[in-house]
Amino acid sequence: xxxxxxxxxxxxxxxxxxxxxxxxxxxxxxxxxxxxxxxxxxxxxxxxxxxxxxxxxxxxxxxxxxxxxxxxxxxxxxxxxxxxxxxxxxxxxxxxxxxxxxxxxxxxxxxxxxxxxxxxxxxxxxxxxxxxxxxxxxxxxxxxxxxxxxxxxxxxxxxxxxxxxxxxxxxxxxxxxxxxxxxxxxxxxxxxxxxxxxxxxxxxxxxxxxxxxxxxxxxxxxxxxxxxxxxxxxxxxxxxxxxxxxxxxxxxxxxxxxxxxxxxxxxxxxxxxxxxxxxxxxxxxxxxxxxxxxxxxxxxxxxxxxxxxxxxxxxxxxxxxxxxxxxxxxxxxxxxxxxxxxxxxxxxxxxxxxxxxxxxxxxxxxxxxxxxxxxxxxxxxxxxxxxxxxxxxxxxxxxxxxxxxxxxxxxxxxxxxxxxxxxxxxxxxxxxxxxxxxxxxxxxxxxxxxxxxxxxxxxxxxxxxxxxxxxxxxxxxxxxxxxxxxxxxxxxxxxx
Amino acid sequence: xxxxxxxxxxxxxxxxxxxxxxxxxxxxxxxxxxxxxxxxxxxxxxxxxxxxxxxxxxxxxxxxxxxxxxxxxxxxxxxxxxxxxxxxxxxxxxxxxxxxxxxxxxxxxxxxxxxxxxxxxxxxxxxxxxxxxxxxxxxxxxxxxxxxxxxxxxxxxxxxxxxxxxxxxxxxxxxxxxxxxxxxxxxxxxxxxxxxxxxxxxxxxxxxxxxxxxxxxxxxxxxxxxxxxxxxxxxxxxxxxxxxxxxxxxxxxxxxxxxxxxxxxxxxxxxxxxxxxxxxxxxx
Numbered sequence: 001x002x003x004x005x006x007x008x009x010x011x012x013x014x015x016x017x018x019x020x021x022x023x024x025x026x027x028x029x030x031x032x033x034x035x036x037x038x039x040x041x042x043x044x045x046x047x048x049x050x051x052x053x054x055x056x057x058x059x060x061x062x063x064x065x066x067x068x069x070x071x072x073x074x075x076x077x078x079x080x081x082x083x084x085x086x087x088x089x090x091x092x093x094x095x096x097x098x099x100x101x102x103x104x105x106x107x108x109x110x111x112x113x114x115x116x117x118x119x120x121x122x123x124x125x126x127x128x129x130x131x132x133x134x135x136x137x138x139x140x141x142x143x144x145x146x147x148x149x150x151x152x153x154x155x156x157x158x159x160x161x162x163x164x165x166x167x168x169x170x171x172x173x174x175x176x177x178x179x180x181x182x183x184x185x186x187x188x189x190x191x192x193x194x195x196x197x198x199x200x201x202x203x204x205x206x207x208x209x210x211x212x213x214x215x216x217x218x219x220x221x222x223x224x225x226x227x228x229x230x231x232x233x234x235x236x237x238x239x240x241x242x243x244x245x246x247x248x249x250x251x252x253x254x255x256x257x258x259x260x261x262x263x264x265x266x267x268x269x270x271x272x273x274x275x276x277x278x279x280x281x282x283x284x285x286x287x288x289x290x291x292x293x294x295x296x297x298x299x300x301x302x303x304x305x306x307x308x309x310x311x312x313x314x315x316x317x318x319x320x321x322x323x324x325x326x327x328x329x330x331x332x333x334x335x336x337x338x339x340x341x342x343x344x345x346x347x348x349x350x351x352x353x354x355x356x357x358x359x360x361x362x363x364x365x366x367x368x369x370x371x372x373x374x375x376x377x378x379x380x381x382x383x384x385x386x387x388x389x390x391x392x393x394x395x396x397x398x399x400x401x402x403x404x405x406x407x408x409x410x411x412x413x414x415x416x417x418x419x420x421x422x423x424x425x426x427x428x429x430x431x432x433x434x435x436x437x438x439x440x441x442x443x444x445x446x447x448x449x450x451x452x453x454x455x456x457x458x459x460x461x462x463x464x465x466x467x468x469x470x471x472x473x474x475x476x477x478x479x480x481x482x483x484x485x486x487x488x489x490x491x492x493x494x495x496x
Numbered sequence: 497x498x499x500x501x502x503x504x505x506x507x508x509x510x511x512x513x514x515x516x517x518x519x520x521x522x523x524x525x526x527x528x529x530x531x532x533x534x535x536x537x538x539x540x541x542x543x544x545x546x547x548x549x550x551x552x553x554x555x556x557x558x559x560x561x562x563x564x565x566x567x568x569x570x571x572x573x574x575x576x577x578x579x580x581x582x583x584x585x586x587x588x589x590x591x592x593x594x595x596x597x598x599x600x601x602x603x604x605x606x607x608x609x610x611x612x613x614x615x616x617x618x619x620x621x622x623x624x625x626x627x628x629x630x631x632x633x634x635x636x637x638x639x640x641x642x643x644x645x646x647x648x649x650x651x652x653x654x655x656x657x658x659x660x661x662x663x664x665x666x667x668x669x670x671x672x673x674x675x676x677x678x679x680x681x682x683x684x685x686x687x688x689x690x691x692x693x694x695x696x697x698x699x700x701x702x703x704x705x706x707x708x709x710x711x712x713x714x715x716x717x718x719x720x721x722x723x724x725x726x727x728x729x730x731x732x733x734x735x736x737x738x739x740x741x742x743x744x745x746x747x748x749x750x751x752x753x754x755x756x757x758x759x760x761x762x763x764x765x766x767x768x769x770x771x772x773x774x775x776x777x778x779x780x
Binding site for chain 2: 025173
């Protein structure tokens with residue numbers, strides 16, 4: 001059936017070779033400071049993040065669902081790991097990484113990627129803003145209680161990053177900033193933190209090793225919460241980044257395959273001494289901006305990163321932390337959605353609340369998954385509230401004053417049953433009550449029991465009750481009747 | 497024949513496709529529909545911005561930039577496509593007075609064919625496309641996909657059109673060649689032409705009987721048919737015969753084998769289309 005498997009494979013790998021190679025160099029370079037910075041966030045040696053970035057980039061290039069997307073060690077996953085490393089050490093982190101990979105593969109198996117449809121635009125915006133804030137906050141330790149020269153260095157670094165492209169766009173400005181700041185730091189006699197102070201750098205290529213943890217239920221219980229968090233955050237950011245890259249390139253990606261790809265990448269990364277990661281919004285944007293489009297760019301970015309680090313280890317060691325801080329500030333500025341601040345004025349208040357709640361919860365918990373969960377719950381509640389407004393009750397009394405007919409229209413479900421119940425006048429002395437629900441949608445059991453209650457109350461007052469149109473109305477109890485499978489169901493629904 | 501689909505692109509084969517379409521349409525009173533597919537935009541990045549930094553609002557700025565670029569390219573491709581179709585239909589009008597309908601589509605060639613071939617009887621395509629014209633003997637990459645994907649017969653045209661008077665049917669006794677023979681017998685197109693059923697193998701083999709049956713079918717349909725069995729491998733036998741006796745068209749069954757096998761040892765079909773400098777009519 002798949003008649004164009006080979007041409008597709010060729011296009012995904014070799015459709016854009018020249019640009020992919022150049023872009024991979026830019027991205028590979030940019031990944032180095034990030035991988036080091038995220039290792040520091042997680043509290044591990046820089047080499048853990050660097051190995052992770054290499055391995056995740058290379059593996060997602062092959063198995064991921066979105067050509068041209070960059071995955072590596074990330075801030076979103078790194079902020080979750082600090083306490084595990086502090087309490088139990090690196091090997092538990094590696095074990096947690098392997099388990100996170102397994103969980104992500106299970107998510108692929110369960111088609112959980114499709115749950116992304118419940119993550120609204122506001123939650124996504126909240127996610128990227130929260131991520132930007134997390135990245136910025138992670139730089140604070142390097143900006144507090146340091147010599148004043150550091151601030152000058154960071155400011156200088158930012159100036160180079162933003163202004164150098166005006167001179168030429170042929171060289172990555174973060175690279176220029178690193179070289180200039182490193183050179184300056186060699187001539188200034190101040191107590192700078194350097195990358196070398198932060199822990200071991202790779203001196204060789206990564207090697208296979210099974211994480212040194214007891215293979216027991218206790219271990220599993222220790223790492224499971226971390227793995228679950230990392231798996232959820234990793235998939236969220238990856239699927240979100242995939243849709244950003246989709247929009248930028250106007251092509252489509254495969255969410256389910258992306259879940260598998262991230263899972264395989266993390267699973268393998270744990271065995272070569274790397275920490276868990278996921279797709280990176282900032283780096284993926286940089287890749288597209290630099291002309292990278294296919295899987296080749298992702299693969300080469302990982303390979304370049306490893307070669308550079310192993311070859312240039314001695315140079316990387318003396319880079320002042322100020323240079324990395326400047327780059328990370330740039331990444332956080334670039335990740336933040338500034339337009340969302342402006343839209344706070346114009347967007348509906350409920351959307352803004354969802355966005356801000358997502359941000360606040362993430363900043364408080366340092367866990368993007370919890371923030372997204374809160375955002376999704378809130379947007380669900382707001383939506384239910386909005387839709388519950390679409391509801392009205394009309395009634396008319398018969399000429400002889402003994403019969404009243406109630407016409408119920410609109411949505412009856414858990415959020416609107418209270419107002420539904422209050423819409424009836426039980427004090428009116430009637431012989432007969434007709435309740436016409438032909439044009440109502442009865443969505444759930446709450447509404448069914450509310451309707452029963454109304455009927456019962458009228459009976460207690462001594463009135464005869466007649467229900468009209470219950471069949472049509474209750475067709476909308478979707479999960480019971482699965483009406484969407486029946487032909488003509490939509491017309492019946494819409495025709496109410 | 498009631499309807500032909502002629503696939504046009506900007507390559508030099510397009511004229512030949514039009515000529516063949518006009519010739520067939522005249523003989524069979526078929527309608528012609530000229531199709532040009534604006535391929536999917538290639539996922540290439542053309543901007544040389546290696547600054548590697550992210551400014552405020554980097555994402556939305558980049559999105560706008562890329563979308564504008566695509567919009568410009570898309571407009572150009574549309575104009576270019578309309579022009580190609582207009583030229584092609586003018587070409588057919590001059591040749592045969594037939595008014596061809598034109599269809600311009602976005603997306604993938606194969607999807608477009610799937611959509612249009614429902615009510616068509618024959619698909620006409622050039623041996624090579626725009627991108628493959630640089631090397632002679634290199635087949636267009638879309639050709640195999642089209643032939644494999646199509647449910648209708650496909651005529652693969654050579655670089656220049658010549659009126660067809662005598663044609664060869666590459667006979668292997670397989671189901672697709674029998675389908676071809678029945679199709680030819682029923683079609684007005686081949687009426688009055690002469691035809692050679694050529695099989696490769698040992699003379700006097702059991703192919704003889706089915707060859708004779710096929711000749712009878714064709715003769716009854718008013719086609720002047722003969723048959724021959726020659727020693728050697730099919731490709732060489734057919735190629736030399738076409739060149740020596742100046743045949744104008746080759747008819748054969750297409751792609752009897754799996755993709756994997758073709759990948760490893762190449763495919764007879766592709767080889768024949770590539771090496772014979774005559775149009776090839778393929779049946780699956």
